[in-house]
């Protein structure tokens with residue numbers, strides 16, 4: 001490629017185009033103005049979404065990344081702009097989401113002088129980025145951006161941050177772009193060791209009660225087909241972590257449900273009866289394991305994982321298969337014998353019956369009392385033919401949505417797992433809608449979290465993004481209230497909210513909205529929301545003091561999961 | 566059980582990398598007992614030697630995280646038995662004390678230390694050795710009033726016949742070449 005003279009700012013945009021970026025989420029300010037000025041000439045090639053807060057931009061970029069599998073890109077200015085990104089970057093780090101964040105920085109001669117809007121964003125973001133770098137010379141821009149995309153999207157993905165000094169944005173350089181294909185200090189994938197595959201296959205063939213747990217690693221590696229083939233060949237029941245949701249269709253006969261604190265009864269209880277755990281692309285988070293010293297004690301553990309630091313981090317592994325799950329599962333498929341585990345699977349189904357009777361039927365088909373979150377989720381899922389993208393905020397509604405929303409397609413869940421970031425839902429939904437323009441995006445949010453980022457309704461309206469928002473209003477910080485009820489003697493310390501008129505607020509942003517309070521109105525209300533051409537908010541006033549069950553109380557073993565208080 | 570471990574890190578020589586490394590210790594509340602960084606035998610590659618007093622389980626997990634840092638080439642750890650290590654200490658004592666008796670000179674000889682510089686006011690003594698040894702000499706000399714004292718971080722090499730890094734870089738090249 002011939003070189004041409006451009007400014008650093010133009011080089012930023014040209015480099016992003018070389019990486020195939022079509023959408024940028026951002027917010028301008030002094031130190032990034034040259035880049036915004038360059039962007040002005042590229043409105044045909046790239047869509048820039050002006051959010052109402054930098055936190056909105058970064059969560060939107062996460063939502064976009066989740067549904068596309070590509071890096072989400074966001075821009076912010078120096079100082080407060082950059083620090084407003086921090087929550088989202090931390091969220092992306094713990095949930096392995098590829099992001100490329102570009103922040104403006106004061107001009108390089110001013111670095112370290114406490115200049116106006118100077119903050120050490122490279123220092124601040126170091127613990128929460130996979131990699132970050134400060135650019136003070138325009139010549140570095142193409143290579144740094146190429147490296148940023150390579151690092152963000154390969155291996156175990158994660159956020160990267162590039163901090164570009166304002167003088168470098170003005171400087172000229174000879175622009176030439178080369179994609180990054182390797183970094184000597186960085187391994188993005190491993191050659192799968194055939195001996196460990198063989199050892200794993202032997203354990204799998206010999207197991208009487210094998211149980212497969214899958215996480216987001218399956219989705220990141222595009223290994224959904226391999227996962228399905230593997231469990232079908234071996235007859236092994238499979239359960240998912242919150243972030244692994246949608247990798248296996250909900251109605252698959254071997255899909256036995258969700259793991260963890262508010263997961264299904266069977267998967268939690270049976271973890272401690274299994275004689276073999278096959279963990280694929282998951283990291284044994286404490287919300288999944290409960291008390292580790294009482295976790296899966298009867299089982300040998302096989303761990304298929306791309307990040308060597310995850311192996312043996314929480315639980316002792318018997319066989320580790322290091323590498324990309326798509327490849328390791330494919331090799332395992334070739335090495336295992338065909339098998340069936342009918343009676344073992346039946347044990348899960350028995351648990352389902354108990355859970356259905358004690359919990360699920362009351363949640364999703366209640367006959368009396370106030371509206372439940374569960375019925376709203378069930379109806380929305382049914383009416384979208386189980387084909388929508390589900391976005392959630394954080395709290396009770398998140399757990400209920402994960403439990404009762406059904407899926408046919410992978411990459412259909414956008415939720416904050418590791419960090420549990422309230423305020424994530426609304427901006428992530430708009431990012432998801434931009435990443436999947438032809439799909440229905442349904443976002444469930446609580447009345448607490450909604451008020452953390454509701455200003456993004458303005459962004460949704462300005463960009464005509466047809467997201468469907470279901471606000472499940474219980475007038476409480478519900479999840480915290482549930483813990484106060486169960487573990488703090490109902491001392492409801494600062495969890496009740498005096499809420500505004502959400503319909504008026506939403507209408508004020510120019511968005512259609514409707515409120516339902518009665519069971520008879522719910523279905524029609526959801527239908528109307530889905531039929532509406534454009535963004536829509538449906539407020540569902542639900543029972544104030546409902547709890548989410550089953551529950552593994554924190555510190556308890558997974559087999560001590562409780563079905564009622 | 567806690568014991569002394571020596572963490573060796575080979576990395577690119579980039580700005581900020583020390584910070585990226587040490588935050589992994591801070592986050593896990595692991596104290597750094599000593600730290601040395603300098604150019605390694607391979608051009609452009611820095612070598613860190615960090616001494617901690619921790620359980621092996623914690624050290625193993627910590628090293629896993631360090632090894633994962635994008636700009637780190639390789640991180641590993643050893644017990645004291647697996648390596649040859651030294652520290653260097655400098656002591657400044659009043660020259661008067663040296664002339665008044667031959668005790669200091671005897672201490673220096675016995676400890677295998679050497680005198681680097683003598684001025685009218687002070688004398689600088691240098692000793693290499695393990696911490697207990699340099700510390701013992703400090704206690705002895707301090708009878709005469711040590712005016713200044715400094716001890717370096719630890720430097721260490723493994724008992725392997727070759728530098729692990731060169732071997733490792735070859736393997737890494739092969740690996741990077743083999744992954745599509």
Ligand SMILES: Cc1ncc(C[n+]2csc(CCOP(=O)(O)OP(=O)(O)O)c2C)c(N)n1
Pocket residue numbers: 393394395396397398420421422423445446447448449450472474476477478479480
């Ligand atoms: C930014 C942030 N602050 C605090 C919390 C702690 N927290 C977890 S769930 C929750 C309550 C959420 O309430 P709401 O949004 O109304 O949803 P609900 O639980 O009622 O469905 C809180 C405060 C959090 N996860 N994130």
